[in-house]
Amino acid sequence: MELFRSANIDWLGKKWYFLGFSLIFSVAGLCSIFFWHGIPTGVDFKGGTDITVQFNSTPHEDAIRRALSQAQIKDATIERISDVGGEMVGNKVIISLPLSSAQDTAHDQGRSEVEQALSAGYHDSGFRVVAVDIVGPTAGKQLTHEAELATLYSLLGMLIYLWFRFELIYGVAAVVAVFHDTLITIGFFSLTNQEITLTVVAALLTLVGYSMNDTIVVFDRIRENLALNRRDKLPDLVNRSINQTLSRTVMSSGLTFLTVLCLFVFGGEVLRGFSFALVVGITIGTYSSIAVAAPMLVAYQEWRAKRAPVGKRVALPAARGVRR
Amino acid sequence: MGRNLASRTGAIVAVLVIFIYGIFGIPYGGLKASLERRINLGLDLKGGTHLVLQVHVIEAVNSETDRDVQALNTALASTGATAAKLDPNNPEVITISGGSEAQQSAIHDIITGTEYAGYDVTSSGVSGYKMTMRPTEVAAIEERALDTSIDTIRQRVNTLGVSEPQIEKYGLGDNEILVQLPGVSDPGRVESIIQSTAKLEIHAVVASYGSMAEAQQANPSGIPPEDELLPGNNGEGGPDQYYLLKRLAIVSGTDFRDAQPSTDENGRPDITFDLTTEAGDRFYKYTDANKGTGQMAIVLDNQVREVAGIESAIRDQGRITGGFTEQQAEDLSLMLRTGSLPASISYLETRTVGPTLGAASIHEGVVASISGLLVVMICMLIYYKGAGVNANLALVLNLLILLGFMGFSGATLTLPGIAGVILTIGMGVDSNVLIFERVREELKLGKTAAAAVQDGFGHAWTTIFDTHVTTIVSAAILFLFGSGPVKGFAVTLTIGLMANIFTAVFVSRTIFDFLLTKKPRGAVELSI
Numbered sequence: 001m002e003l004f005r006s007a008n009i010d011w012l013g014k015k016w017y018f019l020g021f022s023l024i025f026s027v028a029g030l031c032s033i034f035f036w037h038g039i040p041t042g043v044d045f046k047g048g049t050d051i052t053v054q055f056n057s058t059p060h061e062d063a064i065r066r067a068l069s070q071a072q073i074k075d076a077t078i079e080r081i082s083d084v085g086g087e088m089v090g091n092k093v094i095i096s097l098p099l100s101s102a103q104d105t106a107h108d109q110g111r112s113e114v115e116q117a118l119s120a121g122y123h124d125s126g127f128r129v130v131a132v133d134i135v136g137p138t139a140g141k142q143l144t145h146e147a148e149l150a151t152l153y154s155l156l157g158m159l160i161y162l163w164f165r166f167e168l169i170y171g172v173a174a175v176v177a178v179f180h181d182t183l184i185t186i187g188f189f190s191l192t193n194q195e196i197t198l199t200v201v202a203a204l205l206t207l208v209g210y211s212m213n214d215t216i217v218v219f220d221r222i223r224e225n226l227a228l229n230r231r232d233k234l235p236d237l238v239n240r241s242i243n244q245t246l247s248r249t250v251m252s253s254g255l256t257f258l259t260v261l262c263l264f265v266f267g268g269e270v271l272r273g274f275s276f277a278l279v280v281g282i283t284i285g286t287y288s289s290i291a292v293a294a295p296m297l298v299a300y301q302e303w304r305a306k307r308a309p310v311g312k313r314v315a316l317p318a319a320r321g322v323r324r
Numbered sequence: 325m326g327r328n329l330a331s332r333t334g335a336i337v338a339v340l341v342i343f344i345y346g347i348f349g350i351p352y353g354g355l356k357a358s359l360e361r362r363i364n365l366g367l368d369l370k371g372g373t374h375l376v377l378q379v380h381v382i383e384a385v386n387s388e389t390d391r392d393v394q395a396l397n398t399a400l401a402s403t404g405a406t407a408a409k410l411d412p413n414n415p416e417v418i419t420i421s422g423g424s425e426a427q428q429s430a431i432h433d434i435i436t437g438t439e440y441a442g443y444d445v446t447s448s449g450v451s452g453y454k455m456t457m458r459p460t461e462v463a464a465i466e467e468r469a470l471d472t473s474i475d476t477i478r479q480r481v482n483t484l485g486v487s488e489p490q491i492e493k494y495g496l497g498d499n500e501i502l503v504q505l506p507g508v509s510d511p512g513r514v515e516s517i518i519q520s521t522a523k524l525e526i527h528a529v530v531a532s533y534g535s536m537a538e539a540q541q542a543n544p545s546g547i548p549p550e551d552e553l554l555p556g557n558n559g560e561g562g563p564d565q566y567y568l569l570k571r572l573a574i575v576s577g578t579d580f581r582d583a584q585p586s587t588d589e590n591g592r593p594d595i596t597f598d599l600t601t602e603a604g605d606r607f608y609k610y611t612d613a614n615k616g617t618g619q620m621a622i623v624l625d626n627q628v629r630e631v632a633g634i635e636s637a638i639r640d641q642g643r644i645t646g647g648f649t650e651q652q653a654e655d656l657s658l659m660l661r662t663g664s665l666p667a668s669i670s671y672l673e674t675r676t677v678g679p680t681l682g683a684a685s686i687h688e689g690v691v692a693s694i695s696g697l698l699v700v701m702i703c704m705l706i707y708y709k710g711a712g713v714n715a716n717l718a719l720v721l722n723l724l725i726l727l728g729f730m731g732f733s734g735a736t737l738t739l740p741g742i743a744g745v746i747l748t749i750g751m752g753v754d755s756n757v758l759i760f761e762r763v764r765e766e767l768k769l770g771k772t773a774a775a776a777v778q779d780g781f782g783h784a785w786t787t788i789f790d791t792h793v794t795t796i797v798s799a800a801i802l803f804l805f806g807s808g809p810v811k812g813f814a815v816t817l818t819i820g821l822m823a824n825i826f827t828a829v830f831v832s833r834t835i836f837d838f839l840l841t842k843k844p845r846g847a848v849e850l851s852i
Binding site: 001002052054107108112128129130131132133134135136138139142143146147149150153154157158161162165198199201202205206208209210212213216217220221224244245247248251252254255256257258259260262263265266267268270271274275278 | 368376511670672673675676689691692696697706707746747749750751757758761764793799806809810817
C-alpha cells in the first residue's frame with residue numbers, strides 16, 4: 001500500500017492560506033489568553049488544595065456543595081470527572097480550594113476541613129479521599145519558575161543544535177515553528193478553559209521535541225537537495241522536498257497521533273490534560289513543519305535576494321556538515 | 325556477509341536475553357510477581373505521600389548567636405560591657421556596648437578571641453563593637469541544621485514503621501527536604517510528627533499575666549531584651565495566660581537523654597524525661613540555688629506547658645504533665661527521644677495518592693499502552709507488508725530494552741512515565757517509517773533490493789540522528805528541571821529513544837540483510 005505516490009503539490013503557492021490559518025488560531029488563542037480565560041493554571045502553579053474524592057454511588061454535586069457551605073467552606077469549586085475505567089475508578093469528584101487553604105504555615109487544614117464537612121453533611125453515600133494535592137504559595141512559585149526555565153532552555157538547546165548542524169536561519173525557522181505550535185496549543189487550553197498542570201508542561205516540552213523532529217526531516221531533505229542541485233529555484237526545491245517526505249510525515253504523525261489518542265481515550269483522568277496537549281500539538285506540529293518552517297526559509301532567501309546588488313546570485317546556505 | 329550476519333544476530337539475541345533478565349530477573353513466584361519486584365513504581369502508581377518541606381535554618385543561626393551572647397556576657401562581666409542582639413531581622417549580628425575607656429583593649433581582646441573566630445569585628449561609634457558572623461560560618465550552620473533535620477525526620481519516620489521511606493535534600497529552592505512515604509495515604513499523623521520541632525526547654529519564670537494587655541501594661545517600655553513573653557497552654561476554653569520568662573533556657577534540646585510516656589498518680593498520661601549528666605549538674609546547681617523561691621516553666625515549641633515551683637534540688641529526672649492524651653504523650657516522647665529539630669519546618673507541597681487510585685492508574689496505563697501498540701503494529705503491517713513485520717519486531721525489542729533498563733537501573737516508573745512508554749511506541753516507529761520510505765524511493769529509482777536497502781538506511785541515518793538528538797535534548801532538560809512524576813516521564817522517553825536508535829537501525833537492518841541473503845543476487849523485489 002502506498003499513499004502519495006509521487007505527490008506534486010505546490011505547498012509554497014498556498015503560503016498565504018497557511019499564514020491566514022496560523023494567524024486565526026494564534027490570534028484566537030492570544031485573545032482568549034488576554035481577554036477571556038487567561039492561561040488556566042492548575043493547583044501546581046496557582047497553589048491551593050485539590051482533593052479527589054471517590055463516592056460509592058453517583059455523587060450529587062448540589063449535596064456536596066450544601067455540605068461544604070454548612071461547614072463554612074467558601075470558594076470551593078467542584079468538578080465531576082468521568083473516567084472510562086469502570087467502577088473501580090468511577091464516581092469521582094475533585095474539590096478545589098483556593099490558595100488561602102494552603103498557607104505554608106497551616107498546610108493541611110483545608111483537607112481535614114473538607115473531610116469533616118463531607119462526613120457531617122453528605123449522606124447520599126459513603127466516600128473515600130483517594131488523592132490530595134496541596135501546593136503552598138512558595139512551591140507554586142518555584143514550580144512556575146521551573147516550568148518557564150525548562151521551556152526556555154529547551155528552545156535554546158534546539159536553536160544551538162540546529163545552528164551547529166545546519167545554519168542559523170534553519171534554527172531560527174524551526175524555533176519559530178515550534179514557538180507557533182506551543183502558542184497555539186496553549187491557546188487551545190485557554191479557549192477550552194482546561195487547566196495547565198505540571199504534566200501538561202511536560203507534554204508541551206515533548207511537543208517542542210516532536211515538532212522539531214518533524215521540521216528536521218523536511219530540512220534534512222532540503223539540505224540534501226540543495227547539495228545535489230544548486231541551480232533549481234528555491235521554492236521548487238522546497239516544494240519537492242516537502243513532497244518527497246510527505247508520505248513519511250503523514251505516516252509517522254498519523255501513528256504517533258493514534259497512540260496519543262489511545263492515551264487520551266484509555267489513559268484516565270490524570271493524564272487527560274497531558275494527552276490533550278499532545279493530540280492538539282502533534283497535529284499543529286506536523287502542519288507547522290510544512291506550513292511555517294519551510295516557507296520561512298524561502299521568505300528569508302527572497303529577502304536576501306532583494307537586498308543583494310543586482311546580478312548577484314544569492315543562494316540559501318546548504319548547511320555544513322552533511323555526513324554520510 | 326554470512327559470518328557478519330551471524331555475529332550481529334548473536335549480538336541481538338544477547339541484548340534480548342540481558343534485557344528480559346532486566347525485566348523479570350530470575351523468575352520465581354510467577355512472571356507478574358517477578359515484574360513487580362524488578363520495576364520500581366512511583367508513588368503515584370503504588371500509592372503514598374510526597375512531601376516537600378522547608379527548614380527555617382535562620383532559626384539555627386539565631387540560637388547559635390544566642391548562645392554566644394550568653395557566653396560573651398559572662399566573659400565581659402568584669403569589663404562592664406554587655407553583648408546583645410538588637411535587630412531580630414539580622415540574628416547574625418551581635419552588638420557590644422558599654423565598658424569604660426580603660427577597658428576597651430580588654431574588650432577587644434575578648435571578642436577577637438579564638439572562640440569567636442567566626443565573627444568579623446568592626447568598631448561602631450565611640451565605644452562599641454559590632455560582631456557579624458561570617459557568611460561562610462552562617463552557611464555552615466545552616467547546612468548543619470538541614471542535615472540534622474534530615475536525620476531527625478528519618479529517625480522519626482523509621483520509628484513509625486513506614487517501609488522504604490525516602491528522605492533527601494531537594495533541589496528546587498533553598499533548604500528544602502523531599503520526603504516520600506510509600507503506602508502512607510493518610511499523612512495527617514506523620515505530618516504533625518515530622519513538623520513538630522519538639523523544642524523542649526526549661527526556663528526560669530519572671531512574671532505571669534492574665535492577658536496580653538496586662539503584660540503590656542506591666543512592661544510599658546516593651547519586653548526587656550533578656551526576657552521573652554510566651555503564651556501558656558491552658559486547654560480549650562481555659563483562661564488566657566502569658567508568662568515572662570528568662571530568654572536563655574536552663575536546659576534545652578540536646579540536654580535531654582531519654583523520654584518515656586507514663587502516667588501520673590491520678591492515672592493521667594504524662595511524660596518522664598532524663599537529662600544528660602552534664603545538663604543534670606547544671607540543673608542541680610540552678611534548682612539548688614533557687615529552691616523554695618523560684619518558678620520554672622516547661623516550654624514546648626514556644627508554648628508554656630507547665631509552670632512549677634522549685635521545691636527541692638533536682639538532678640537529672642523530671643516529668644511533664646499537662647493534659648495529654650495517651651497518643652499525644654506517646655508521640656511527644658518519641659519526638660523527644662529522636663531529638664528536637666534545630667529549626668522549625670513548614671510544608672510547601674503535599675501530594676497523596678491512595679492505593680486504589682494508583683492501581684486504577686496502572687490499569688489504565690497498561691490498557692492505553694497495549695491498545696496503542698496494537699494500533700501501530702496493525703497499521704505498519706497493512707502499509708509496509710513484509711517490512712512491517714520487521715518494524716514490529718524492532719518495536720517490541722525497543723519496549724523490552726526500555727523496560728529491562730528500568731529494571732536494571734532502578735529508575736522509577738510513574739504514570740507520566742507510562743505515557744513516555746506510549747510516546748516511545750509512536751515516535752519509535754518513526755525511524756522505521758523514515759527508512760522504509762527511503763528504501764521505497766531507492767527502489768523506484770531502479771536499484772536492486774540490496775542496493776536500495778543499503779542506500780535507504782544510509783540516507784535516513786542523518787535524519788534519524790538529528791531527530792533523536794533534538795528530542796533527547798528536550799527530554800534531558802525535562803529531567804534536569806522536572807520533579808517527581810514528570811522526571812519519570814523524561815526517563816522513559818530518553819531511554820526509549822536511545823534504544824530506538826539501536827532497534828530501528830541495527831536490528832531492522834539485520835533482519836533485512838537476513839531476508840536478502842535468501843534472494844538471488846540482483847533481485848529487485850522486496851516486500852515493502
